[in-house]
Amino acid sequence: MANIISLPTPEECAILILGYSGHTVEPDKAQDLWQKIIQHKWVLSEKIGRDVGSKVSCLDFIENIEAVDQSLHDEENIQLLRKLGAIMVTPDIWETISESQPPKAIVNKRIILPFTVTDLAQKHGVKPPRALLFFGPPGTGKTHFVRAIAGILHWWYVEVSPSDLMADGQDRLGINLKRVMEKVSELDNVVLFIDEFEEIAGSRDLASRIDKSITNEFLKQIPFLKKRNRRNLLICATNYIRQLDAALLRPGRFDCIIPVGGLDAQGRRIILEHYLSDTNTGEIDMEKIVSMLSMFTPADIEYLIQRVRQVAFESEYEEKKNCLVTTETFLNIIPEISPTLTQEITEEFELDCEKFKRF
Ligand SMILES: Nc1ncnc2c1ncn2[C@@H]1O[C@H](COP(=O)(O)OP(=O)(O)O)[C@@H](O)[C@H]1O
Ligand SMILES: [Mg+2]
Structure with a gap:
């Protein structure tokens, strides 16, 4: 009871907080905040085993509460991003x-x-x-x-x-x-x-x-x-x-x-190299293959790669010996695929x- 009676007015609380911490707080919030700072002072003094004083408590409390606010804010955003499937x-x-x-x-x-x-x-x-x-x-x-x-x-x-x-x-x-x-x-x-x-x-x-x-x-x-x-x-x-x-x-x-x-030739080559990096390849004439794919989209190239990989996989399964994807494999499969881009679509x-x- 004594605490509440002796609590400074809202304006006095705002002045105290400003003086101790340099933070400006609206008087209607200052009184509530000051009460918390006083409580924090007791807790902190208990923990440390001596009276830490109002200035230290005020600074410590305000710094921590800001950190708490920020982490709450971050946590809220992360929840939101999760909900959005980010x-x-x-x-x-x-x-x-x-x-x-x-x-x-x-x-x-x-x-x-x-x-x-x-x-x-x-x-x-x-x-x-x-x-x-x-x-x-x-x-x-x-x-x-x-x-x-x-x-x-x-x-x-x-x-x-x-x-x-x-x-x-x-x-x-x-x-x-x-x-x-x-x-x-x-x-x-x-x-x-x-x-x-x-x-x-x-x-x-x-x-x-x-x-x-x-x-x-x-x-x-x-x-x-x-x-x-x-x-x-x-x-x-x-x-x-x-x-x-x-x-x-x-x-x-x-x-x-x-x-x-x-894609231009360089664009096709980069995509092809990207997919070939985890394909079981032998000799590949890049230049030749790239030149045959002028109407292929990246999706078509991806599909072509799937097909050549499947061929090598099936051959090895049947023949029980290492089977490589080579230029030959590509030359066999490319004519079977009709690329997405046509003259009409391009125009x-x-x-x-x-x-x-x-x-
Ligand atoms: N530069 C690229 N390198 C490797 N793969 C690519 C590239 N561009 C597209 N792809 C692949 O080609 C496929 C089709 O691409 P996508 O971005 O889905 O096309 P779109 O959205 O225009 O229909 C996807 O599987 C994608 O991963
Ligand atoms: Mg898409």
């Missing part, structure tokens, strides 16, 4: 993409550097983009790129697809999308990736009432996310950019619209690039 991606993925692939240079200059060389970016008033869209034919490596970005930035990677967002019913897509975007907008160091984006933000001219409301919601969410001054990225990908709502593609929504097309992609690309 993963950490290895930075090596970046190395599997050839420097000669146009999107790599764009991503490096426009996204990675402004987020990593922050002083220089600030000096030149360069603000990192916050919302990106990748487009291009299927299997060209759009998802791979997004993972590579998360990996090289050492950020969390959160992937959502329309089917995830509709897991509890088609009519829940809009609300689930809003929730995920709101959560991510509170977090730093996160890449939020939305795949098959045309299913979320298709043209409103062709859409049903529900689809329209989702596109509208998304149009609202992008500026909301960008307004928060956080270190996070929204990246969307689509194989069908023509199906997207025109309003989304206008400047002000996505900061960059980046095409991901076919359409070129037209889309002219019309939509922006970075």
Whole structure:
């Protein structure tokens, strides 16, 4: 009882805390805080076996409470990331993409550097983009790129697809999308990736009432996310950019619209080498094989590798002797695979690039 009666007024408590610790506290919080500091003084003095004094208790308590607050905050964020299914991606993925692939240079200059060389970016008033869209034919490596970005930035990677967002019913897509975007907008160091984006933000001219409301919601969410001054990225990908709502593609929504097309020879070689590094290979004429894969996407190359590995595996099983993947194996299998890219697809992609690309 005596303690409570002798407790200083809120204003006096604020002055005491300021004097002892240099921290300014609102009077309405100061009295409660001062009581805790006095309790802390008793506990600390008990522990040490002498009176530690008000100044030491005040400083110790305030420093600890700040640390506690921060760790609570971190813990909350980690819980949130877990709920979102966030993963950490290895930075090596970046190395599997050839420097000669146009999107790599764009991503490096426009996204990675402004987020990593922050002083220089600030000096030149360069603000990192916050919302990106990748487009291009299927299997060209759009998802791979997004993972590579998360990996090289050492950020969390959160992937959502329309089917995830509709897991509890088609009519829940809009609300689930809003929730995920709101959560991510509170977090730093996160890449939020939305795949098959045309299913979320298709043209409103062709859409049903529900689809329209989702596109509208998304149009609202992008500026909301960008307004928060956080270190996070929204990246969307689509194989069908023509199906997207025109309003989304206008400047002000996505900061960059980046095409991901076919591979050049160097790009094909790097992917091939990557997969051959854990294949049981003999003599391989790289030059020859690379030249035969001009219309192959990374997905097609991955499939080709699976096929040649299977051939070697089956041969060894039957013949009971070491069987190697050689140029010959490739020459037999390549004609059996029809690559994703055709003249028509490539021409359409070129037209889309002219019309939509922006970075
Ligand atoms: N540069 C690359 N190196 C190795 N594998 C790649 C590369 N780019 C893509 N792949 C692989 O090719 C497949 C298709 O790529 P993906 O990113 O899913 O294409 P998209 O998202 O454009 O449909 C994936 O299994 C991916 O791991
Ligand atoms: Mg993909």
